[in-house]
């Protein structure tokens with residue numbers, strides 16, 4: 066039995082983690098961490114857990130949790146995990162951090178984009194960026210996983226094969242992204258009120274969104290050179306889902322079959338990445354509630370560009386599902402254990 070603790074279990078990502086882990090008979094959740102609801106019944110915060118979870122919330126004492134847990138998930142705001150990480154914790158347990166604290170290898174870049182000082186930069190080098198489709202081998206023996214961001218997961222997986230195979234000029238990439246409002250978390254924010262979001266679409270973080278350097282770093286590893294992108298996210302009136310439409314200039318004249326072969330080279334054996342059939346566009350509805358990322362592309366010979374598309378559920382493959390996928394790999398379990406979730410429809 067794997068003993069797991071969730072710090073930030075009362076947030077959207079933490080709640081989704083609880084939902085995924087509670088289905089398993091090889092996992093025991095022994096700590097529902099919270100900041101605001103300590104000693105309150107977890108099921109009183111998430112009524113969907115009524116008669117399923119009897120536990121009350123614990124505090125955010127990661128050191129105490131590390132004494133009893135095999136794995137700790139931190140689904141907490143930026144800066145929290147970095148503020149308390151130490152060697153003692155990592156010597157006793159594995160940590161999967163859903164925040165961005167250990168995703169970016171250059172601490173100066175993190176501090177510039179996140180507008181905060183990194184409290185434990187000594188662990189950045191050791192942390193493994195938990196994108197299994199690209200970093201599976203490194204994840205196996207990791208003590209500390211930097212679970213990727215939601216937009217970066219969808220963007221990187223949609224674009225990576227073409228960058229890696231040199232089919233697009235990595236200096237020309239533009240990513241237009243859209244997210245449902247659960248991506249913004251459960252905390253109350255004026256911008257996310259019903260009247261602000263319903264019947265509305267708006268760009269935000271234009272030119273300054275913190276996921277820009279994360280995507281650039283991952284695509285740079287694929288390209289083998291420094292990549293600069295334009296990235297614009299939009300908030301859309303949906304609960305869940307991320308859709309990205311990305312554009313890149315082709316480096317040569319290519320056929321559909323050549324580009325398809327590039328995607329298949331990296332994803333044909335990947336359970337969670339579905340390369341769709343020709344002319345079928347990814348849609349958030351077809352991945353909702355699942356750990357799948359649907360990707361596809363279209364060559365536009367008129368502009369000499371390729372249009373790359375991806376859709377996934379921000380709370381599953383974009384957060385909790387990917388964290389569980391990483392946990393499975395770290396514990397030597399089948400990677401899709403507990404994650405063979407069929408997308409919900411309608």
Ligand SMILES: NC(=O)C1=CN([C@@H]2O[C@H](COP(=O)(O)OP(=O)(O)OC[C@H]3O[C@@H](n4cnc5c(N)ncnc54)[C@H](OP(=O)(O)O)[C@@H]3O)[C@@H](O)[C@H]2O)C=CC1
Pocket residue numbers: 072073074075076077078079098099100101102125139140141142143145163164165213214215247248249250251252379380383384
């Ligand atoms: N939502 C999403 O789609 C995704 C989120 N993530 C990442 O996951 C993390 C959580 O996001 P999300 O669930 O959306 O956020 P929420 O705002 O919904 O939840 C935040 C959680 O962190 C807890 N918390 C807040 N402050 C502290 C603190 N100082 N100490 C301990 N716990 C604290 C909250 O506890 P309480 O409720 O008790 O106050 C709550 O459980 C973030 O880093 C986010 O970037 C990653 C990918 C996608």
Ligand SMILES: CC(=O)N[C@@H](CCC(=O)OP(=O)(O)O)C(=O)O
Pocket residue numbers: 163164165213214215216244245246247248249250298300383
């Ligand atoms: C709609 C919305 O606000 N989305 C969030 C991204 C989701 C998230 O929580 O960020 P990570 O994936 O880095 O953890 C944002 O734009 O900041």
